[in-house]
Amino acid sequence: MPQSDASQPLLRARGVRKIFPGTIALDGVDFSLQAGEVHALLGENGAGKSTLIKCLTGAYRRDDGDILLEGASIDPKGTLDAQAYGIGTVYQEVNLLPNLSVAENLSLGHQPTRFGMISGRRMNADAREVLAQYGLDIDVTRNLDSYSVAVQQVIAIARAVTLSGKVLILDEPTASLDSHEVKMLFDVVRSLKQRGLGIVFISHFLDQIFEISDRLTVLRNGQLVGTEVTAEIDRVKLINMMLGRELEQEVRSHGKHHAAAGEPRLSFTGFGRKGSIEPFDLSIHAGEVVGVAGLLGSGRTETAEVLFGVAQHDSGEARQDGTVLSLTNSRQAISAGFGFCPEDRKTDGVIADLTVRENIALALQAGIGWMRRIPDREQKAMANDYIRKLDIRTPDAEKPVGLLSGGNQQKVMLARWLVTNPSFLILDEPTRGIDVGAHAEIIRLIEELCAQGMSLLVISSELDELVAYSHRVIVVRDRQHVAELAGYEITTDNMVRAIAAPEREAVH
Amino acid sequence: MTGLKLFSRRILPQLVTLAVVVGLISIMFPGFFEISIANGRLYGSPIDILNRGAPVALLAIGMTLVIATGGIDLSVGAVMAICGAMAAWGITEGYGLGLTLLMALAAGLACGLWNGLLVAVLGIQPIVATLILMVAGRGIAQLITEGAILTFNHEGLIFFGSGSLFTIPTPIIIAIVTGALVTLIVRRSALGMLIEAIGINLRASTLAGVNTRVLLIAVYMASGLCAALAGVIAAADIRGADANNAGLWLELDAILAVVIGGTSLLGGRFSLIASLIGALIIQAVNTGILLSGFPPEFNLIIKAGIILIILVLQSPTIRTMVIFLSPAPVSQADTEKQAVNQ
Ligand SMILES: Nc1ncnc2c1ncn2[C@@H]1O[C@H](COP(=O)(O)OP(=O)(O)OP(=O)(O)O)[C@@H](O)[C@H]1O
Ligand SMILES: [Mg+2]
Numbered sequence: 054m055p056q057s058d059a060s061q062p063l064l065r066a067r068g069v070r071k072i073f074p075g076t077i078a079l080d081g082v083d084f085s086l087q088a089g090e091v092h093a094l095l096g097e098n099g100a101g102k103s104t105l106i107k108c109l110t111g112a113y114r115r116d117d118g119d120i121l122l123e124g125a126s127i128d129p130k131g132t133l134d135a136q137a138y139g140i141g142t143v144y145q146e147v148n149l150l151p152n153l154s155v156a157e158n159l160s161l162g163h164q165p166t167r168f169g170m171i172s173g174r175r176m177n178a179d180a181r182e183v184l185a186q187y188g189l190d191i192d193v194t195r196n197l198d199s200y201s202v203a204v205q206q207v208i209a210i211a212r213a214v215t216l217s218g219k220v221l222i223l224d225e226p227t228a229s230l231d232s233h234e235v236k237m238l239f240d241v242v243r244s245l246k247q248r249g250l251g252i253v254f255i256s257h258f259l260d261q262i263f264e265i266s267d268r269l270t271v272l273r274n275g276q277l278v279g280t281e282v283t284a285e286i287d288r289v290k291l292i293n294m295m296l297g298r299e300l301e302q303e304v305r306s307h308g309k310h311h312a313a314a315g316e317p318r319l320s321f322t323g324f325g326r327k328g329s330i331e332p333f334d335l336s337i338h339a340g341e342v343v344g345v346a347g348l349l350g351s352g353r354t355e356t357a358e359v360l361f362g363v364a365q366h367d368s369g370e371a372r373q374d375g376t377v378l379s380l381t382n383s384r385q386a387i388s389a390g391f392g393f394c395p396e397d398r399k400t401d402g403v404i405a406d407l408t409v410r411e412n413i414a415l416a417l418q419a420g421i422g423w424m425r426r427i428p429d430r431e432q433k434a435m436a437n438d439y440i441r442k443l444d445i446r447t448p449d450a451e452k453p454v455g456l457l458s459g460g461n462q463q464k465v466m467l468a469r470w471l472v473t474n475p476s477f478l479i480l481d482e483p484t485r486g487i488d489v490g491a492h493a494e495i496i497r498l499i500e501e502l503c504a505q506g507m508s509l510l511v512i513s514s515e516l517d518e519l520v521a522y523s524h525r526v527i528v529v530r531d532r533q534h535v536a537e538l539a540g541y542e543i544t545t546d547n548m549v550r551a552i553a554a555p556e557r558e559a560v561h
Numbered sequence: 562m563t564g565l566k567l568f569s570r571r572i573l574p575q576l577v578t579l580a581v582v583v584g585l586i587s588i589m590f591p592g593f594f595e596i597s598i599a600n601g602r603l604y605g606s607p608i609d610i611l612n613r614g615a616p617v618a619l620l621a622i623g624m625t626l627v628i629a630t631g632g633i634d635l636s637v638g639a640v641m642a643i644c645g646a647m648a649a650w651g652i653t654e655g656y657g658l659g660l661t662l663l664m665a666l667a668a669g670l671a672c673g674l675w676n677g678l679l680v681a682v683l684g685i686q687p688i689v690a691t692l693i694l695m696v697a698g699r700g701i702a703q704l705i706t707e708g709a710i711l712t713f714n715h716e717g718l719i720f721f722g723s724g725s726l727f728t729i730p731t732p733i734i735i736a737i738v739t740g741a742l743v744t745l746i747v748r749r750s751a752l753g754m755l756i757e758a759i760g761i762n763l764r765a766s767t768l769a770g771v772n773t774r775v776l777l778i779a780v781y782m783a784s785g786l787c788a789a790l791a792g793v794i795a796a797a798d799i800r801g802a803d804a805n806n807a808g809l810w811l812e813l814d815a816i817l818a819v820v821i822g823g824t825s826l827l828g829g830r831f832s833l834i835a836s837l838i839g840a841l842i843i844q845a846v847n848t849g850i851l852l853s854g855f856p857p858e859f860n861l862i863i864k865a866g867i868i869l870i871i872l873v874l875q876s877p878t879i880r881t882m883v884i885f886l887s888p889a890p891v892s893q894a895d896t897e898k899q900a901v902n903q
């Protein structure tokens with residue numbers, strides 16, 4: 054609950070400024086966090102949210118401004134230093150050590166010791182106990198990178214929670230979590246709040262903001278728009294604060310009806326891979342959007358990966374316009390006109406040190422072959438075209454993509470595949486980390502693309518989103534395609550039911 | 562910013578370092594810059610630096626490409642020995658110059674292919690994969706020379722070590738032409754960007770359809786080819802193949818040249834020109850020490866010291882400290898690249 058104005062804020066930032074070449078990321082921003090409150094930080098992609106928290110923890114050196122913890126001026130020099138002050142942080146891009154075990158990652162820096170030696174048994178037991186709070190029952194001795202982004206995200210959160218004595222900062226912690234895990238996280242957040250911690254929460258999911266936050270602060274283009282009590286503001290006003298304009302958004306309650314005429318463009322029969330996804334049948338027509346719904350780890354991403362040849366299928370066959378298609382690696386898939394925008398943009402997507410232009414041109418160039426280089430002029434034109442179309446916030450096309458904000462990196466990934474003009478595009482969580490304005494834009498884009506005859510397979514945890522653009526939805530559970538919904542059957546309720554209820558094998 | 566401006570900013574630290582090293586030498590030896598022509602060939606210390614530096618410069622070209630992909634090639638010194646032995650053997654067996662050169666270069670390519678297959682197909686870590694040939698290579702070279710130092714007197718082959726074209730020593734010409742050719746190929750085509758992409762994020766590049774396997778094999782083969790050229794030059798220079806000493810430790814000089822050239826050992830962005838300047842810096846240091854007349858046992862220590870200074874001066878941490886200590890408030894964009902990768 055917001056406390057009386059008289060009480061001293063737990064953490065306070067005054068006039069924080071941060072300038073990057075070509076961008077004023079923060080322009081004199083004030084921010085204050087009370088003890089025992091969840092304070093949401095909102096704004097478009099590139100508004101400066103992540104930069105603000107990095108300045109707070111000292112991960113970036115601010116160019117100006119003060120930071121006060123319980124009234125005393127502090128100047129943390131980095132994440133570790135901030136932890137010493139009791140400020141735990143989960144950055145937007147998971148920041149753990151992929152080749153250490155889960156337990157080691159959780160306890161790094163404060164391992165339990167026995168006679169001066171690290172006690173592995175206790176470390177593992179502790180780790181299991183901590184993760185149990187999040188409903189995660191995994192082998193903590195395995196390397197972190199053997200788990201999905203979502204699991205890694207939960208581990209990062211768990212680590213930050215154990216480290217934060219006063220303040221917990223979460224930068225888009227829920228971007229890759231499903232509703233079940235979000236609920237677990239919120240339970241933990243509420244109990245921390247009860248204990249008097251201050252929690253900063255960044256998210257683009259407005260429902261989550263309204264559910265968990267007490268107050269919220271909105272940034273736009275590096276400037277403070279305002280701080281409000283969440284209970285006193287509505288969705289429309291909030292979006293207005295974020296975008297500086299109204300957002301016209303049509304709300305649909307069921308999927309689109311699509312008379313799938315003629316032969317399918319692509320058909321997969323008995324397609325599968327042992328240990329990752331059970332054989333499934335799938336056919337897709339030109340101009341059709343097939344959604345894929347399911348919990349994390351249910352086989353959604355695995356479906357995409359066998360289709361694109363990332364993981365080779367070991368059963369079934371694929372046909373394109375009736376002729377058999379060999380799909381044993383991604384290059385074959387790409388030359389068949391496939392595109393795949395993966396879920397984990399940090400490890401599978403962006404080439405951080407290459408420029409926005411090069412990242413956008415990469416897949417197209419790889420397809421053409423190294424000998425025929427796309428002329429710089431064309432690359433630039435292409436990049437600028439998509440910077441405009443997708444509203445990618447960057448000073449120019451020559452900025453290394455790793456320096457863009459998370460959401461803007463995601464847009465670059467989309468652009469990379471759109472320039473290849475694929476006939477079949479697979480999107481795994483395309484709107485992950487994307488702001489409300491751009492979200493609507495991307496949904497519009499998906500509709501436009503399929504109107505032009507592109508076929509899409511879109512995996513998403515956001516059921517509303519699937520309803521908005523899918524002609525059909527496949528529900529995946531336990532590495533099996535368990536149901537298929539079409540047209541008017543596509544409602545969030547039906548999907549939730551199919552995802553959850555084992556006894557209802559199909560909703561027809 | 563224009564491409565040219567970016568480019569000059571990229572190689573500025575290396576140019577400055579080279580200028581400082583050469584400047585220091587010329588202060589100590591006022592006659593340093595004297596160049597003369599005798600027997601239709603240029604002579605003088607600067608020419609000597611270029612000439613002696615040519616093998617390492619050649620190795621550095623291939624090494625740059627390998628390092629850009631995030632790999633490393635420890636075998637180049639041994640490959641030099643193999644190819645030098647091949648050349649000496651071919652010429653003494655009477656295969657003729659053309660065929661002999663072809664065999665030597667083919668041997669280099671084969672070595673590169675071996676390394677590339679280990680790295681790209683079997684997925685062995687580059688440092689381990691190339692260590693195998695580094696160790697075994699000299700043995701192979703000895704097999705070719707049958708344990709002896711194989712000497713030859715073929716004028717055509719000797720030309721590659723001590724001959725000259727238009728007064729310029731042949732090794733310099735070979736190094737410059739190779740450097741220019743590789744730069745042209747890599748930057749005019751999309752190879753450069755694709756190699757950098759692989760070095761920065763192999764998995765993402767593969768998913769974007771980059772043929773990472775073939776490209777990885779290709780860079781190791783390029784490195785093998787460069788080592789073959791260097792090996793032929795080294796053998797021609799001493800008119801014989803010395804399986805034990807040809808190219809000994811030169812892989813380390815080549816790696817150092819790339820590092821001084823500012824290409825990260827983690828892979829990614831590279832500059833061939835900067836690596837070539839790096840090779841020149843190393844040779845200038847070598848020549849400077851020789852000229853100074855210190856007892857040879859000090860050479861390695863002095864060299865290590867000088868290189869340490871160069872690397873410290875180029876280290877990003879030091880650069881930040883300089884910015885930090887300078888009075889004007891400057892943003893630290895450089896250093897924060899690490900932070901952003903979090
Ligand atoms: N290290 C950096 N170097 C240069 N520019 C940067 C750097 N980090 C961030 N920026 C720029 O600062 C601006 C703010 O980025 P920030 O990451 O704070 O956005 P954000 O609000 O977190 O967006 P998102 O919702 O997409 O995560 C962006 O324009 C970004 O390009
Ligand atoms: Mg962010």
